[in-house]
Amino acid sequence: MKRATNDLSRSPTMPVPLAFPLGLIPTAAHSTLMASFLNRLFAPELADGELDFLADRVMLIRVSDARIQVRLTLEQGRLKAVSSNRAEDxxxxxxxxxxxxxxxxxxxxxxxxxxxxxxxxxxxxxxLYVKNFLDGVELEGRLGPLLKVMNGATSFIGRFGR
Known part of the structure; x- marks a missing residue:
């Protein structure tokens, strides 16, 4: 008898032809690009010290289907890429x-x-600090046209992902 699987834990995954090239880019490049983007996006919160909980701590964001890893920390009030030789917190x-x-x-x-x-x-x-921070930030106005692109990508992967 086959066991039932929890469909809630399954997500559509990015189509392989789109994901494969992303996995070829080094972690350092992904991390540097993401740090730059997030520093702009969260500039008011960074200035107010709302991300100080990340000071000298390493956060790893792993996007499994795209084979992307982003490693970030907070140094001198800015998000920065971190090398993979530092363990993540x-x-x-x-x-x-x-x-x-x-x-x-x-x-x-x-x-x-x-x-x-x-x-x-x-x-x-x-x-919990990261989750509460993200819950409290209003990004819709800051993302502008990027929000429309992100919504389109979400719909695309939901429809055509594996």
Whole structure:
């Protein structure tokens, strides 16, 4: 007899022809690009010290289906890429689709974690700080046209992903 699987824990994955080239880019490049983007996006919060909980702590974001890893820390009030020789204090793993659901606010972090679509490793306390920070930030106005692109990508992967 076959055991029933929990469909809630399954997410559409990025189509391989799109994901494969992303995995060829080194972690350092992904991390540097993401740090630059997030420094702009979270500039007011960085100036107010709202991300100080990341000071000297390493956060790893692993996008499993795209084979992307982003390693970040906070130094001198700015997010910076971190080399892979430093152990992470927190890891968050999920698919492109699930991170897009989170970023576009189509799904909240609690639901994604509860349904095991996003997986947390390391410091639970640090994970709660990150989650609470993201819950409290209003990004819709800051993302502008990028929000429309992200919503389109979410729909595309939801429809055509494996």
């Amino acid at each position: 927190l890891s968050i793993e999920g698919s492109v689709y699930d991170f897009l659901l989170l970023a576009t606010r189509r799904e909240d972090a609690d639901t994604l974690f509860f349904n095991r679509r996003l997986r947390l490793g390391g410091s639970t306390e640090l994970g």
